[in-house]
Amino acid sequence: MPDFDNPTGRVLDADERRNILQVCARHRLVVLEDNAYGLFRYDGDPVPPMAALDEVGSVIYLSTFSKTISPALRVGAASLPDTMFGDAAARRSLWEDLVQRKSFVTVNTSQIAQAIVAGLLIQNGGRLGDWIRPALDWYRENRDIMLCELDSVFSPFSDQIRWSRPSGGFFLTLDLPFRFGADCADECARRDHVIVTPLSFFALDNSQDCRIRLAFSAVTPEQIRTSVTGLGHYVARRLEQKLLRLRDGGARG
Known part of the structure; x- marks a missing residue:
């Protein structure tokens, strides 16, 4: 959680993020970047997400609408890179496994909750900055x-x-x-x-x-x-x- 970490509130600067990515790329470690609080910056300039700095395909970017829209909306998203360490087939296989396991665990996310999120995103041009x-x-x-x-x-x-x-x-x-x-x-x-x-x-x-x-x-x-x-x-x-x-x-x- 590189942006406003829970519980410390700490932010990793760009150099720290790049250093982590270099180590993970060298050892072929997947990074789960959880950005639950990234939109709630009060001072200073935003730091690029690790997913944006990822050059080898090692970062899976996690986001949630429960912090930005409402805690009752248990809707989130996982974004995979185009390839996993340069391997498009590995990325496709991982995506299929994640979709299947997510379905088994949650028995699908509430359609009403998804509709609320989709409606707000459409209404606000795909951005929540002004809405929040x-x-x-x-x-x-x-x-x-x-x-x-x-x-x-x-x-x-x-x-x-x-x-x-x-x-x-x-x-x-x-x-x-x-x-x-x-x-x-x-x-x-x-x-x-x-x-x-x-x-x-x-x-x-x-x-x-x-x-x-x-x-x-x-x-x-x-x-x-x-x-x-x-x-x-x-x-x-x-x-x-x-x-x-x-x-x-x-x-x-």
């Missing part, structure tokens, strides 16, 4: 409000806490000076009335143990302000507990 503009503006404002609240609430801890400033998508990440796992998420929800997602849920090692994901899409500005304040209360309490433990340890020593 109100939603994009809403998400951008939510992101800016969340960043402003983070600056306000966590300024006393600026030497210990950092957060990302995403140029698009639905998420940002917050780095904490302590581990934040499922038990912490439960305490934060119960005592401070805010639900955040530990990034450790997405990791195979402990590299994300001190990082959380904050989502700013499906909430109101007031909910963002209240939630960041609640998170600030939780973090301040944890830092105070940590300081007390250090003091007690020093006193006993």
